[in-house]
Amino acid sequence: MRLFEELGGVLRLAAPVERVTLEPGPHAPRHVVHAADLPPEAFDVVVSNADVHHTYSTLYRGVAGAERRRRRLERMAWSMSLFVLYFGTQRRYPELSHHTILFGPRFEGLLRDIFRGPRLPDDFSLYLHAPTVTDPGMAPPGCEAFYVLSPVPHLGNAAIDWAAEAVRYGDAILAALERRLPGLRESIVTRRHFTPADFAATFHAHHGSAFSVAPTLTQSAYFRPHNRDPDIPGLYLAGAGTHPGAGVPGVVNSAKATCATIAADFHVVRI
Ligand SMILES: Cc1cc2nc3c(=O)[nH]c(=O)nc-3n(C[C@H](O)[C@H](O)[C@H](O)COP(=O)(O)OP(=O)(O)OC[C@H]3O[C@@H](n4cnc5c(N)ncnc54)[C@H](O)[C@@H]3O)c2cc1C
Secondary structure, eight states: OHHHHHTTOOOOOSOOEEEEEEEOOSSSOEEEEEETTSOOEEESOEEEOSOHHHIIIIITTTSTTHHHHHHHHHHSOBOOEEEEEEEEESSOOTTOOSEEEEOOSOSHHHHHHHHHOSSOOSSOOEEEEOGGGTOGGGSSTTOEEEEEEEEEOOTTTOOOOHHHHHHHHHHHHHHHHHTTSTTHHHHEEEEEEEOHHHHHHHHOOGGGOSSSBOOOGGGSGGGSOOSBOSSSTTEEEOSTTSSSOSSHHHHHHHHHHHHHHHHHHTTOOOO
16 A cells, blocks of 8 residues: 555545446546545546446446446356354364364255355355464454354345344354364354345445356356456456456456556556
8 A cells, every 4th residue: 555655546445436427538438436425536547346246237327338237247147145253262272273164964955055045054064264273363362263154145046134144043153163162152252243235235245245256167267247348448347256256366366457458558568
């Protein structure tokens, strides 16, 4: 961020973009960004790393070309969602590893339920993350920090009322973990959850999907939404829903691909 600002960049945090409209420019349309509590501001180029469906359905709503993209995205398969439970214990677990994967009793049936819905399965396979195993400074002395992640169907496949389900589902996960970590529940001093509904509300993730457009063969790499919009001049995309794909390495590479595309389009010589 320091480098970005030294290069003249201006960082505006806590300014959700509500809409982008186009106005005529000397050579190409200019993108007028309407962000909360800020005056509208016009730019030659916009790079959106918000959820790709949100970009077209909400930010660029009404702009020619956006509606067709939105419809196309809605015909695509979207990745599963996640139920994430963060918790801290007032004791340590010396036998614990930093990463643990716990397989449930079912495999193929569970995957079918996760990827197709339409209901929340009663069983689960879990990823347990305990960063304090390698960095005890992540929690107060003698304590352990965790998150446990359970893949669940996205809201388009299973319209689960997460406000009603979350605590019960979290309790069931903790009961399952306690079989491996004795006395777990009584040692928990803090806990909070993040559900598919939170992915949708907080990150504007379509269907509350955790990894955007599903990485199936025909939706991967070149077949994902491209880094340059083909119909809206000056709109570029980066992030999980674009080429090459989700995950931190994919997203960083999408940013690099987008930078290279903009540099080529604007004849910027890269040093
Ligand atoms: C629980 C979990 C664990 C993961 N673990 C790993 C891992 O171990 N390794 C790995 O490689 N990947 C992991 N991933 C995947 C990885 O985190 C994502 O693929 C990556 O963060 C996506 O980056 P992004 O920039 O596309 O989206 P995001 O990181 O979601 O960033 C998009 C940002 O845009 C903001 N935004 C949305 N709409 C607007 C708007 N209108 N105005 C302003 N801002 C807006 C959102 O609030 C958000 O901050 C994990 C994901 C999850 C959910």
